[in-house]
Amino acid sequence: MLFALKTLGYIFWRAMQSLGLLFATSGSKNRLIRFMKNYEPDFGYENFANQVIALAKNIIFSEPGEDLSIIRGPWDGESFQNITDIVYRGAMSVGNCWQEGPYVYADIDLYFCDTYDRGSSMKEKNDRIRMIVGKNIQIPQDPGYSIHQVSCESCGASFDAMKIRHCPYCKREYDMRDHAWTVMKIRKTGGKPS
Template sequence: MKMCPKWRPEKYFYDRFCVQLENWSKGGEKPALADQDTAYYLSLLEDRLRRKGLNYQLELERAEEDAPSARCFAGEHYSNQWEFASVRKRVVYTKNGRTLYRKKSDQTLYQMTTSADTPEEIGEKPCTCPNCGAVTRTADLVKGCPYCQARFQMSELFPKVTNFYFIRMDSQSRLKKKVSVIISAFILLTFVWMLLQRIVGGEFSLGIVLHSLFAAILAGGFTGLILTGPIIFLSMILFNSSRDVPFRAIFTKKQIIEFMKPLEPGFSYEYFEGQLMSLLRMVVLSNDVKNLAAFGGEARSDCFDHVIDLVYEGGMTVRKLYTDQDYIHMDLRTYMLDSYEENGRIYTRGDPIDISIERKRNQRPDPGFSIKLVRCKGCGGSFDASFRKTCPYCGRVYDMRNESWVMTRAVRVR
């Protein structure tokens, strides 16, 4: 295996978060670069592992020399940037000092970084106090945290990692691997076949071996190259198991963009995909889903209580997209690679999950929205909606659909 270049936290923001994430998994503090919702996801994960009595260690290595790639899109007062790179991920789960599970895999790590363009205009937005960890308004932290009185510069509060998730080795590198396997197989077969013919014909010498090898590389390699496309295509149709991302997932992005364009100008599919991942994670990892404002509560599979890790397979399919008078609805099937712990056994399986989400129509998505600090429409009070659905001040039911996507259904298929 080739040597992997080290993280360069002093050079890349992306790398700094990776290092902080590793330290967190080894029992350190939550990443300082994580915003309140990302930190909330990490505490859900911590809580799940604690309930299972598991210890988790994550090691990340850069899989490529290149700097992380980035895709930017701007929101009002914010700019968001998805950065992604191939990483070599190593996870180890231990229980009472005994190793239960270890796995190494190449995955793509997506990180969304949010920076504030116009600091004075985001004063109302939630932010975590870097000193005491309380979630409060950004303007308060500049004037002095209401809980610990510490004061901060805007540059200490932003940018933040507002979302991150892993995708199983991206389809491109998986394809590259398949292509090289197919071509090598063709070369080997041609070589063996040519050599056998010569041997059967009574000839054998080093020259013949070399000659056959040379011819095999040319002929076999060429045939392999030509047939690779059709072979991959056929194998996807014939051998794709129901748990794998189906071929038609390549049309999903286009379908969703076309559906959303008239409903939300400037809709970003990448941003949406990230939102969906963080919603699904919350619903799957929450131990008290009844009081989670992000869940509308029709159905959630009980088996999710045993999930200890979720990796996105990088694809989903559309079941139904529709609107009614007030709401936008989407029924989708997402493809995940989930790790479970049951009775001291850890296993990973491909999980197709049927999800339904809804959101109020005619509402501009707010990139500064945080479930950790929402505002009651009745009395204007602010509270944390990750463990309650009613305002603690006036008792009004808080409906998160007015501000963001809410999941109403998350059911594992098969």
């Protein structure tokens, strides 16, 4: 009986922790869909969410200082260094969305439960990852696009652009924004929703 009450209390406590996410994310999906329908009539929110979650995970588990093609601006790899596991909490809030020239941008917050290696122990913590993502809307999206097999626009060579920003043959910079959502900025801001 005591075990059942303890388990019920734990479940209730975890549910109350996630209650703030309900308010932080309300209206986000519709806001992003309304904005993107002007540029991509077949825009899918779930596809977008899966892409940005994958981008965040790839950046978080990259080595600090790597020259990644999936991020355009500087990023603080040190703040993600001790993370050993991340679990998406099922919540994404969308802030501002805007267009600059041929690119659209979205300011988003992703909510994760992260496991940190503290040397002699492991610690779980809820974190909020703030990202600005961008994409070129004037180039039609290729449904068969894969970042793992891109062609250099200069020399035509094929290479895996996941962790390489420059063509290994001609050294031309690969701009992923022309083909898929790309992270412009990423930082860890804590666990509480804004």
